[in-house]
Amino acid sequence: MTISRRALLTLGTGLAALALGGAAAAASEVTLRIHTLVKSPHPYNDMAEAMKAEIEEASGGRVEVKIFDSGQLGQDPAVIGEMAFGTIDIMISTTSNAVQQIPEFGIFTMPYLFGSMDEALEKVGPGTPVHAHFEQVYQDRGVGMKLLALGGSGTRNMSTKNVSITAPADLAGLKMRTPPSPMDAKTWAAFGMLPVTVAWGELYAAIQTGVAEAMESSLPGYTGSKLYEVAPNLALTEHTIQVNHTSISEVTWNKLPEDLQQIVQAAAESANVLGVEKAKGYDAALVETLQSEHGVTVTRPDKTAFMEVLAPLQVELAEELDLSDEYTLLKQ
Template identity: 45%
Template sequence: MKKSFKGLAVLLMVCMLLTTFLTACSNDKPGAAGGEAADKEYSLRLATVVNPPHPWVEMAEYFAEELEKRTDGKVKVTVYPSAQLGSDETTIDEMRTGTIDFIVGGAQNAASFIPQYQAFGLAYLFTDDDHFENTIAHGSPVFNRFAELYEEKNLGIKLLGLSGGGVRNVSNNLRPITTPADLQGMRMRLPGSPMEAKLWEALGAIPTSLPWSEIYTAIQTGVVSTFESTISGYNGSKLYEVAKYHSETQHLYMLSHFSMSQSTFDKLPEDYQKIVQEVAIEASLKGTEIGKQFDKELLVDFVEKYGVEVNKVDTQAFMEIVQPLHDELAEDIDATDILQMIRDLQ
């Protein structure tokens, strides 16, 4: 009888130890409720070079708020606008080592890492809003191709979403621009995209590569006299103070990329990774919509509040010069396939 009780006691003890072990193993899995991963908090940083109010800042703030809410406060993101963490190029470099976790930035500023992003710098590429939005939609052939390029180039960053941000126009401090002839000899600030430089040279401008944060001073000091930007960017950086002529060229749909450090992504529990991706898609859609909204509302303020002279342009004259260059320039940046995908989505 004693042996029987002793054997039962040993069996119970073994069962308890086994249960404890299995529970511990289960809790150690990423995202498991009650485990170390689920209890851990993450403080992450998101960089963008623009000043608020701007679609990029608003989509970043939406992302931060929703991510914290849906992870019960476990994942907190601090948004750093106004190039507080450096230029886009510097930020992407730091993301590769995990020093900075997220960026909402202009695709053209990422061209040194993903040259094919320059395809979105082909002026007058899209027929309308629907064409642009279908092209950048999550899961579209174009989105999937860029996600592949991130991996192929082993950049250490992950594409979360593509977004809009409004259309781009030309502003300057000299005169209204209505035809390409008005651009002749103007020193024009451009992002670091060789392809865009070729396009604007064809239109008569003299390209000068400068970070976004330096445009205001560059206009003041005469380093450049003109630049192209979204209406939101023109407003947020108060460029209307130094460049009173705003010409509605509407030559580009602004492409924004929402990217994440791969090392940061890999450190997150699996369920948090899914939430990050879901909220990033929502934030990207929001950025596109806010960009369109700002385009409509801010233009009135420029005229009524700041005395900006807004003028229409002969877009056909611009298109006749730049559209024949599309195929050649796309080939130069190894983006012929992307250009065809965009055309197929019309």
């Protein structure tokens, strides 16, 4: 039987379409949606990109990863709720935004728990007793998520309107902006400061008018909100290491075969290490920009003196906030 050239072309086109369809099906065997709340450049988005690349390559195309940054899928509390249903698969964010669902995360807002981001990673990273503890907390709280990794993603530092900070004594008598948090108020009162509760959106005006004379924040927050215009004295106290969590929906996790679970877990762990390095780089670059482009006066106080003031208060705060188990674990 003779097959016409047109028939051969039609057959070839059909086979090609089937091949492409099969490839598409393989690629879409699993689709994972990753949420972050932040805009780039930011360590969380770098971590998401790293996870995407590693998961897609290691799975041989069986998994497609889609990243939704800048809060496209909603604010963190709503996203945590969605993850319980499996409609969002993975989130990378700060632990402080999950305190409502996981109160134990409140321990990470305590100043000087860690001396550096590297130390934070050593204490809370995958494979540590702290990580295992919070894995269990997730289960006990029934949040519908599995913890993949905890890590560090930047420092919080002090800035003031008029005073250059070099030692704890320089803080005495200053009106210190705090959020509505007992831990924050008691922390800064220990230095002889006068805590003043001010919302973040009102902070610029509060310092400009003298309602507050000092504040603390992440370096991206300080820069992005142009707070250097009203509080141009930056002290790199690094009193808080921001701890982030990478979590996956339990619904999603339970649907994945064991080999893909291992791939996702490994990708989260390697991205966690990358996040710390990126955070250190971003902080250093922002300090340079603040000095060279915005005329900010930067000091680097001896953190030991600040730690000594707060050491007795840490145990008291942990007991008051029912976080003694977490505090003890972190101090081991």
